[in-house]
Amino acid sequence: MSIKFKKLNNSIIKCKKCPRLIKFSKKISTIKRKQNISEVYWGKPVTGFGDIKAKLMIIGLAPAAHGGTRTGRAFTGDKSGDFLFYCLRKVGISNLPTSKHIKDGLKLNRTYITNILKCVPPNDKPLGIELNNCSNYFDTEIQSLxxxxxxxxxxxxxxxxxxxxxxxxFIINKKLIxxxxxxYYLPxxxxxxxxYHPSPRNVNTKVINTKKMMSLLIMAKKYSKL
Ligand code: SF4
Structure with a gap:
């Protein structure tokens, strides 16, 4: 990992800019979930991970309460991650079909995964000020890849x-929906x-399925020349 990413990740992990989110992460990590009651939760902001020479970047909303907030890695140890990594493995972007914990040997092929917000928000609903507070970290990630x-x-x-x-x-003239x-071609x-987000709700209601996600990933692979 480059010095720039190390510095960035250290700043993210130590960040306390959003008191509401820091308090919520601590609460989740103290109360825990029944099936993880014996585990020590990460309980801090969660950085992005993957290859800093990435050609492909995958961006989610925020770490899950008992996923990233527990394991310390985005899309790790939760149902969204299970769905995503099954698809990533199928198309050859990941070496594993699962993302269980930080020492599971997971490797990504020229891909970087992160979240817009580095801390879990209550009910998955961040406030505008929290998104603003965290945007500098995301800006640095995208500019550093x-x-x-x-x-x-x-x-x-x-x-x-x-x-x-x-x-x-940049100047963007067209409306991106x-x-x-x-x-979309960016400037x-x-x-x-x-x-669509691979959340359990979207998967259960069939808003997204493995076929749809895999064809999107195949398209991304083609355009990024992975
Ligand atoms: S959401 Fe981002 S800005 Fe807010 S405390 Fe977490 S890391 Fe810091």
Missing amino acids: KNLKVIITLGKVAFDNCIKFYKKN FKHGVK DGKILIPS
Whole structure:
């Protein structure tokens, strides 16, 4: 890992800019979930992970209460991660079909996974000020991935906040609307592909399924030349 990413990740882990979210993470990590009651929860902000030479970036909303907030890695130890990594393995982006814990040997093929917000918000609903507070970390991540060609956003909040980054830094003339599987050319030459979030609710209601997700990932692989 580069010194830049190490510094960034250290700042994220120590961050206390959003008192409501820090308090909520601590509460979850103290009360815990029945099936994880004997575990020590991570309980701090969760950084992105993967290959810093990534050509593909996958962006979610925030760490899950008993997933990333427990294990310390995004999309790890929760149902969204189970779905996502099953699909990532199927298309050859991940070496494992699961993401269980931080020492499971998971490796990503030229891919970086992160969340817009590094702390879990109550009811998965962040406040505007919290998204603003955290945006500097996301901005640094995206600007530091120099080989990036394709961005997949999981869910509308990730999509909107990715667009916010582009509007801050570039002139965007066209209206970009959240729609699963469409392809947008961004002003810096990257391609943005919005996807439904693989949350248990979206999977159970069949808003997203493995076929839809895999075809989106195959498209992302093709355009990022993975
Ligand atoms: S959400 Fe981001 S800005 Fe807020 S406390 Fe967590 S890491 Fe810091």
